[in-house]
Amino acid sequence: MTTASCDHPLDRRSFRAIADLAYRESGLTLVKEKSSMIQSRLRPRLKVLGLRDFAQYSAFVQSDAGEDERKQLISALTTNVTHFFRESHHFATLGNVLDARMDDLRKGARMRIWSAGCSNGQEAYSAAISLLERCPEAAQYDLRILATDIDPQVIAFARRGKYGERLMAGVSEPLRDGYFDAERDRKGERQFTVKPEVKNLIHFNELNLLSAWPMRGSFDVIFCRNVVIYFDVATQTSLWPRFLKALRPTGHLFLGHSERIATPEAIGFCSDGPTSYRPL
Template identity: 35%
Template sequence: MTATKTGCLDSFTITQKQYQQICQVVYDHCGINLHEGKKELVRARLAKLLRKYKIDNFDDYLRMVMQDPGSDLFSEMIDQISTNLTSFFREPKHFEFLQTVFLPDLIKRKQQEGKSRIRAWSAGCSSGEEPYSLAITLLEAVRDKGIRDVRILATDISTRILKIAQTGRYEADRVAGLAPALKNRYLIRKHTGPGQDAYEVRQELRNLITFKYLNLMEPWPFHGPLDFIFCRNVMIYFNKPTQETLVNRFWDMLDKNGVFFTGHSESLTGIRHRFSYVQPTIYRKT
């Protein structure tokens, strides 16, 4: 044991040099750009791992993490650092746009071309609320329209969060904002205890989605063309050059007229790209 640990979680101290090393490792691996303001948050979150693995100090921890980027220790570090905040139908304007503008037009074009294939990608899907919301929106839109080949790829860098997404099970308060008709149609209520309920997504939604681990910084092992991409509240953690590279890779992946959605606090301002602006945080490949 070293003097940095006295048995209490918060007694793990982190030096500026150790913090900078962590920032560099995280940036190199997943593009997340940590800054000085995050130091205490990062220290507190990683301290949990030091305690869990009975590691005495951040020097030992860093040595172990650097030795094996394929280790659980490494992936748990990324899990702790990435923020997984999400919700069903988050940023409702995006779903309204899909429902009232984009999908009716897309479905009409597919019907005219005799095609039945729709492909979407939720990049940085977190615990699944985003792709399940997309699945609901798509199913509602294609109902009775003869479009049968609908698939959503849902990817994230966090294997822990992907496991939660795959269970498709949510506490009642997480689905409270869903319209009752949609809740009844697409979720199954499970009694979990006195006065307690949870909800599970129906198989019909699960059938549409493929959950996969994917680090957006690495090569993408699939081809387009995709009809639309949601990458919301993910790029906010990346610096401008990383965002620019990513946005241009998304453009390459989309079909003509395909649409790209970013998060409410993100924009493509200051990034060189080929998209046409549709409305705030929505861009079209023309």
């Protein structure tokens, strides 16, 4: 498509069409108060596609030809803000889970962790480092982390495992030295690349939480933090039983600091500390 001017504001009809599509595709709830944010994040997509206004864009993104653009739309509207070892109490619990499973692991049992909505990968790498700190020989066991996100761009970023100094907040100097390779880029800024022994514990994959989950087997720990906050109550309510079914009877579900299961007992969960839940 050719380059075109796209200075027209986001009109009401186009907003509604885009909001409805985002909800259908990903469960993302967009409110009219966020129109300015939506407009600013999507305007570059109009320029890339050479579209004149949001009416053209909304028509295109809903068409058969716009299938790939729907992924770009979700990517543009999703906020991928996270950092290493966020909410450290969850990683302390993860370490305790590992300790409790060590005898089973030595006998050949499997242990699985799922980072659902892994964003740029800091959560999954934090989990892997936490496991390696407790068990340096973790790779010898059937112990793996699945990290998924709806956004293919952040999955690609996470697979690279390369972070600038600004993104390394929360990582102590000993952990930087032990689990990252440091170098300087052309601007002289330090870059940190996750070492292979950490990456090898993780499988990154694209996944929409609202679609079918292809994973077999159950998880010892599921991280789903700062994800459901973007969903409405109905979508959240539909997810809790699915997470419960995906957990081992002794498993843990971790949510973000501002997320809660309203009535956990009614679903089959019990509270197990701050934003942590276990099957009843």
